[in-house]
Amino acid sequence: MKITISDSGNKVNEIYGVLPYMAPEILRNKPYTPASDIYSLLVIILDICRGKRPKIIKNTPKCYIDLMEKCWDLNYSNRPTIRMLENIISE
Numbered sequence: 001m002k003i004t005i006s007d008s009g010n011k012v013n014e015i016y017g018v019l020p021y022m023a024p025e026i027l028r029n030k031p032y033t034p035a036s037d038i039y040s041l042l043v044i045i046l047d048i049c050r051g052k053r054p055k056i057i058k059n060t061p062k063c064y065i066d067l068m069e070k071c072w073d074l075n076y077s078n079r080p081t082i083r084m085l086e087n088i089i090s091e
Contacts, residue, residue: 017026023039026032047054053072056065067088073079080088 017040021040021043023036026036054068056068067085070078070080071085
């Protein structure tokens with residue numbers, strides 16, 4: 001299973017993403033590259049290091065909300081394993 005943050009440029013005329021996590025070159029209509037994903041990944045890592053839990057955006061599908069809440073459960077033994085996540089994501 002290969003998980004990526006982006007589609008690596010499959011849609012050349014459209015911009016997808018969450019603004020705070022998007023690389024500056026994407027906002028400037030420059031080509032999307034793997035380096036754009038690295039920028040996004042770093043912003044996510046910084047949020048994790050700061051202890052910031054993301055706010056759930058209005059109209060987020062319930063299945064995503066449930067998954068997020070399971071993954072950030074304060075009791076680590078309640079969190080899904082990577083295998084469980086793989087099964088959930090592939091459904």
